Amino acid sequence: MLSKKLQDALNRQINEEYYSSYLYTAMVAYMADLNLDGCAHWMKMQAEEEHQHALKIFDYMVERGARVELLEVKAPPKDWDSPLDAFKAALEHEKYMTKNINALADLAIEEKDHATNNLMQWYVTEQVEEEANVDDIVKKMEMIGGTGHGLFMIDRELKTRPAPAILTGGDGA
Numbered sequence: 001m002l003s004k005k006l007q008d009a010l011n012r013q014i015n016e017e018y019y020s021s022y023l024y025t026a027m028v029a030y031m032a033d034l035n036l037d038g039c040a041h042w043m044k045m046q047a048e049e050e051h052q053h054a055l056k057i058f059d060y061m062v063e064r065g066a067r068v069e070l071l072e073v074k075a076p077p078k079d080w081d082s083p084l085d086a087f088k089a090a091l092e093h094e095k096y097m098t099k100n101i102n103a104l105a106d107l108a109i110e111e112k113d114h115a116t117n118n119l120m121q122w123y124v125t126e127q128v129e130e131e132a133n134v135d136d137i138v139k140k141m142e143m144i145g146g147t148g149h150g151l152f153m154i155d156r157e158l159k160t161r162p163a164p165a166i167l168t169g170g171d172g173a
């Protein structure tokens, strides 16, 4: 049985992952409005991945016989100052999500729940990748100034991002 504390924390993390998906979807709209098809595509794949992150915890809770409770998802911002500013906001958001995951892993250890800790370790590894991916785009955009020809080149590169794998169950598969 999941402890009540862990159950509540996992429900909140599902909500955070849905918010992440919502935030990146708002960025899809922003990029599409600027005719940055590649950036919009990248954000759409990111939004889909965050949805998968939510479902992975969802499936895990169901497997553990815990009741999932879906909470209200707050509205994301609509606009950013520039594409670079949006990617910087994405990086800040990923850092925030890493903190959430670390806190959940701490709680799982506190509660001596090894299975939940194991699930959280998957997210710990995933967050390293998430931060690195966004950081790479921010650095490239900063290098080229985030406008004109350079932005066009990055936009073309981001269009090649493949769709995320469908995650099932809570075992990291």
Ligand SMILES: [Fe+2]
Pocket: 017, 020, 049, 050, 053, 097
């Ligand atoms: Fe996530």
Ligand SMILES: [Fe+2]
Pocket: 020, 050, 094, 097, 130
């Ligand atoms: Fe993420």
